[in-house]
Amino acid sequence: MSIVPFDALACPLDGTALYREAAAWQCASGHNFDVARQGYVHLLPVQNKRSKDPGDSKAMVAARRRFLEAGFYQPIADAVCRATLDGVPAGTTPGCLDAGSGEGYYLRQLALAAGDAHTLAVLGLDISKWAVLAAARQDPRPSWVVGSNANLPVLPASLDRILCLFGFPVYPEFARVLRPGGKLLQVDAGQDHLRELREIIYPEVRAESAKITQAPEGFRRAGTEDVRFSLHLAGAEPIADLLAMTPHLYRASSEGRARAAALETLSVTVDVCLQTFERCS
Structure with a gap:
């Protein structure tokens, strides 16, 4: 599998094309964005931040990395990889964005799954x-960017695939940056997702699903796959990591979090829906 950086980046201030010059990205208007020594670039303007340090904390990122690298969500990764690579012609170099990529687990899984047939x-x-x-x-x-789905620093119609996994989809932006025929792969929680954990940390569990009933504007539904399996966690650390990588960490009361922290084993249901939407012409 050959992975190359995606370079059709756009200036987050005026939307014009960015060009790499040594250790910085620049646009024709003179806006300059330095590349960090680790290789990523910060394309989230201060005026677009809702807090000083938005998104997952350092501790949450570490918890997600430990949990995912242990292989607990491998069936989800396998389904996403199959759907992403489906229909990609050999000999092409499709552009792929993970919108809300976290610490990069699903993109690394995608690279492993593709073998030698594709360059992404x-x-x-x-x-x-x-x-x-x-x-x-x-x-x-890959290219790594600090940015927001609400204002993707990507040129129009420059992507063939977008992944949005347990994230915050912004469909007008996704439609803007996808080529006609490009696909959005979206993973959302089903009504039974982590039900057993939710029953422990909440006084009442609501039966609700994040599945989308209608295709977003500008898209048509191209496929739906339910991924459901049981997961057994042994030891306090993976249980704590699972809670830390979900919104339930902040939604639960201190009493609910304490009940979860006292667990030594936990069996939970993983119930997610993978939906594929194709960008209309």
Whole structure:
């Protein structure tokens, strides 16, 4: 598998093309963005931040890395890789964005799954500088960017695939940067996802699903796959890591978090939906 950087980046201030000059990206208007020594670039303007340090904390990124690298979500990664590579012609170099890439686990899995049949131009983007830093340290081949899905620093119609896994989709932006026929691969929680954990940390569990019933504007539905399996966690650390990498860490009360922290084993249901949407012409 050949991974090359995705270079059709856009200035987050005026939307014009960025060009790499030595250790910085620049646009024709003179805006300059330095490349960190770890290889990533910060393309999230201060005025677009909602907090001083947005996104996952350093501790949350570390927890997600430990949990995912242990292989607990491998069936999800396998399904995403199959759907992403489906229909990619041999001999092409499709552009692929992971919008909310975290510490890069799913992009690394994609590189492993593709073998020698494809070359991918890969961009990993996350609003958390800690996540992007961890990703760049593990694999320097993709382009790594600190940025926001609400204002993707990507040129129009320059991508063939977008991954949005347990993330925050911004469909108008996704439609803008995808080529006609390009695909959005979206993973969302089903109504039973981590139900057993939720029953421990919440006084009442609501039966709800994040699945999308209608294709977003500008897209048509191209496929739906439910991924469901049981997971057994032995030891306090993987249980704590699972809680730390989900929004439940902040939504649960202190009493709920304490109940989870007291567990030594936990069996949970993983229930997610992988939906594929194709960009209309």
